[in-house]
Each structure stands twice: as C-alpha cells, then as structure tokens.
Amino acid sequence: MSLATTFAPTGRLRAAINTGNAVLARKDTAGGAPTGVSVDLATAFAQRLGVPVEFVVVDTAAKSVDVVVGGQADIGFFAIDPKRAEHIAFTAAYVHIEGAYLVREDSPLRANEEVDQPGRTVVVGQGSAYDLYLTREVKSATLLRAPSSPAVVDFFLEEKADVAANVKQQLEMDAKRLGGLRLLPGRFMVIQQAMGCQRSRGPEAVAELARFVEEMKSGGFVAQALAHHKIEGASVAPAA
The missing domain is CATH 3.40.190.10 (Periplasmic binding protein-like II)
Incomplete structure (x- = not known):
C-alpha cells in the first residue's frame, strides 16, 4: 500500500485544524478556508503525497484529538501529551x-x-x-x-x-x-506542538510524517510560515 493510500484512504488528506489556538490557525473572517501555520503544513504534506487536502475545522484541541482518533481526519496538529499518545503517534515538535x-x-x-x-x-x-x-x-x-x-x-x-x-x-x-x-x-x-496520526496507520506512516516535520523545520518552512502569519512569541522547535 502506498503512503498516499495509507494517509488518505478517501483520496483526500483530511487534516484536523484547531482554530481554538490562534498561534496555529484562525478562521477566515470571509467564511473561506482557515489560515495559519498548521494549514500551511497540511497543504504542503498533501502536496508531498500527491493528493488534495480537506480541512476538518474544529474549535478545541480535544475535538481535534477526537476526529483523528475517530477516523474523521487523517492527520492533526497537537501539543504532545502522554495521555493523547495512547492513541496518537506524534512527530517531534515543530513549534514551541x-x-x-x-x-x-x-x-x-x-x-x-x-x-x-x-x-x-x-x-x-x-x-x-x-x-x-x-x-x-x-x-x-x-x-x-x-x-x-x-x-x-x-x-x-x-x-x-x-x-x-x-x-x-x-x-x-x-x-x-x-x-x-x-x-x-x-x-x-512549554507546549510542544507536533503533527500526529492514528498509531494504527503503522510505523512507515509515522516515520514519513516525522521526516516531513524535520524537513519543514530545517528547510525554513516553519519559520517562514510563522513570519508570514505574523505570529510572535512562538519559536521553531529544534531538530529532533
């Protein structure tokens, strides 16, 4: 099974976007797609897989966890926490x-x-x-x-x-x-913000998501996204 199929079994990468954390994502006041660092990362990862992206917009971190664990979303953006790690495999942090x-x-x-x-x-x-x-x-x-x-x-x-x-x-x-x-x-x-997916997606999927995050940090993508969205007080996490 290809990674695209593993991550996006519906043919679209469904990304949970939590607009309750203004550092990472915000609602579009005109009623369009959300904007923010997590939106940019989700879009870039979908492009990497060669599939379209679909945003599953929620307003709390808990709902973001629920939609990924429940299978309504394929990936999400979460603060690393041991309780959440029971069901979600996290990458290293991309933002502190x-x-x-x-x-x-x-x-x-x-x-x-x-x-x-x-x-x-x-x-x-x-x-x-x-x-x-x-x-x-x-x-x-x-x-x-x-x-x-x-x-x-x-x-x-x-x-x-x-x-x-x-x-x-x-x-x-x-x-x-x-x-x-x-x-x-x-x-x-310090809240360590990471990407994550269901553990059931398997070790290859988890490793690919981890590689993606490290490349986005080392290549300057995360720093540029923070600057583009005028986010102050958050810092790019160090390499894993």
Whole structure:
C-alpha cells in the first residue's frame, strides 16, 4: 500500500485544524478556508503525497484529538501529551509555545509559584494541553474548565476565578481586548506542538510524517510560515 493510500484512504488528506489556538490557525473572517501555520503544513504534506487536502475545522484541541482518533481526519496538529499518545503517534515538535497565567490588575498574585495554593481557582480550556498538564501538576488549587481556549478569559471573569491559564498569545490578545488584566511573568510550561496520526496507520506512516516535520523545520518552512502569519512569541522547535 502506498503512503498516499495509507494517509488518505478517501483520496483526500483530511487534516484536523484547531482554530481554538490562534498561534496555529484562525478562521477566515470571509467564511473561506482557515489560515495559519498548521494549514500551511497540511497543504504542503498533501502536496508531498500527491493528493488534495480537506480541512476538518474544529474549535478545541480535544475535538481535534477526537476526529483523528475517530477516523474523521487523517492527520492533526497537537501539543504532545502522554495521555493523547495512547492513541496518537506524534512527530517531534515543530513549534514551541508558552503557557502562561493571567490575573486581574489588582490581584495579589505576582509569580507563577503563587498560583497552586488552597482556595485558588484556575480556569483552563477543556481538554487543552495545558488542562492535561495542570491536571497532573496542580496539587492544591482548583481547576475550572471553560468550553474552549478562546473562552477562557471571559469564563474566568464570569466565574470570578483567581487565575486564567492559556497559550500566552491568546492571553495577551484578551488582556488587550478587555483591559484591567495582566500576565504573570514567565511561563508555567512549554507546549510542544507536533503533527500526529492514528498509531494504527503503522510505523512507515509515522516515520514519513516525522521526516516531513524535520524537513519543514530545517528547510525554513516553519519559520517562514510563522513570519508570514505574523505570529510572535512562538519559536521553531529544534531538530529532533
């Protein structure tokens, strides 16, 4: 069986595109195809296989995982996480993104280390990489789950929570949009963003996807895509 058939059994490469992470993809305001780094990578991989690309657009990371695991999409773009790796084979990361905390301007919190305390409430996006990470790492604070990453800050304000956790760029956009908010210095995690497919696609498919990602990093494609889409604060991951 050819790699094109393995990856695209329907004759089209169905790529799950999560528009809930503004660093990687965004909806086209005119109602057309989504745009972003993950869209560019999916298009390039389809060209490599010699098949057309079809975008399966979702608005959360959890839905992106679900459509790939469920067979509605052939590839996806995910933060590497051990729980997701039960069903998805990941490439090495192609982009590193920072996870950060946001608080109200008058919050007493000044450092990331002060967040995980009894009585504190932290809002995360349901099923996101930082939700999975903080679910494992947070020992004393309480996690509250917003329906999606773009909804985190509004949910945080509605629930009168203490902290909002999210991708740093999303928090910066929300702080600018709403005012009266600030980010805590630094980051609480580095999100390693990778491509992935069902493990059942087999080792040859996984190896080909991994090779593709390394070539896209080393050849400058990822860096150019970040620059083209004016993405700041995300960095090209080092070679595997």
